[in-house]
């Protein structure tokens with residue numbers, strides 16, 4: 252019977268209780284055929300002795316196995332593996348052998364052609380020097396103050412409320428915080444009924460796409476535009492039409508010409524610091540867009556992901572703050588304001604749309620993380636968020652200027668860029684050499700940055716990249732540009 256010592260390993264430091272470790276090990280060995288159907292098992296006292304555990308623990312393990320139907324107790328005869336288990340071929344195992352492999356492929360087919368591919372987030376080690384796509388410097392995030400809010404929620408026993416299932420629209424407390432905040436700071440004439448708390452901007456884009464687009468519907472995006480939004484629209488079957496983006500954002504006259512020819516269901520606009528080009532849509536184009544939306548009855552997604560970070564002046568008021576006949580779905584996020592991994596964003600829309608989106612959200616994600624969302628509401632209410640934004644805008648402004656100066660001085664004619672009014676990156680065109688090769692060479696010298704392929708469309712290879720300056724301190728910027736300069740020369 253010593254074989255049981257080999258078949259069952261117990262680790263008292265594991266979180267799994269010992270009796271479950273034993274019953275799981277026995278099930279595993281029945282499954283692989285090492286313990287055969289009808290086989291007599293040692294008595295609980297004997298097995299407890301062999302495994303050096305208390306007999307009560309062994310009885311609990313046997314009870315568990317009986318409850319699950321793996322073993323049976325026959326009075327005056329003993330404990331047996333049940334007879335009517337499916338046929339399993341015995342297999343020899345060695346001590347310490349691992350539990351085998353999960354299948355690497357499904358037996359059923361997956362239509363590979365129907366997958367719309369999204370980047371899977373293979374970001375480099377955070378210690379490697381990286382010019383990213385335009386992310387915030389997470390070292391500046393008010394982490395301690397954020398954690399303090401979490402801790403105090405637990406102290407107040409609020410967790411009893413916020414650990415429960417809650418609304419698909421997000422906690423009332425956060426929606427009652429965001430509605431007046433967005434009214435005061437962005438001129439949105441809204442109440443909490445107009446707000447749905449999302450997991451970042453991406454969820455708002457997806458919910459809107461799913462609700463509005465039927466396969467074959469025409470959706471207009473910029474040439475170029477934010478790849479993740481375009482892919483989301485394609486994912487739900489949209490026909491993508493592109494309108495040029497110039498130094499003032501989407502060309503609304505070209506859009507009007509298109510509207511005259513085709514029926515448009517939705518247009519996707521990034522009004523501040525357009526992705527990827529970083530240009531800002533001026534007020535006259537915003538107003539014209541709204542007129543076109545009212546006339547041609549299309550919906551607008553206004554993705555204002557970067558609203559807080561405008562350096563040239565105050566940000567321009569969103570289209571959603573103007574008269575829009577209910578045509579605008581306004582989307583915001585804290586990915587840039589706090590950190591990309593804090594998956595909190597918001598969607599602002601007429602109430603009927605918010606209700607429909609809340610129902611749809613349930614199908615994929617029952618609700619957000621209430622504790623986190625309430626902690627964030629506190630950051631808005633106690634002024635931490637306001638102070639944080641003010642602080643980082645100043646820092647990023649300085650970093651933008653420093654980075655642009657470095658590129659001008661060290662890279663000269665080899666690149667072309669325009670200083671953006673805000674945001675966290677510089678749209679930089681490389682004038683000599685293929686960007687894919689330049690990025691590869693830079694990586695070998697210790698600098699990682701996007702090789703530009705994500706920003707290309709089927710029409711155009713821009714040979715350009717978004718050079719994220721915000722997350723790099725001035726010295727880090729100098730190091731990064733020095734490497735780039737070396738690669739380009």
Ligand SMILES: Cc1ncc(COP(=O)(O)O)c(C=O)c1O
Nearest residue numbers: 451452453477526554556584586
């Ligand atoms: C145009 C645009 N929208 C939205 C986002 C952010 O999305 P999320 O809030 O899901 O992180 C980004 C991120 O870079 C973006 O560039």
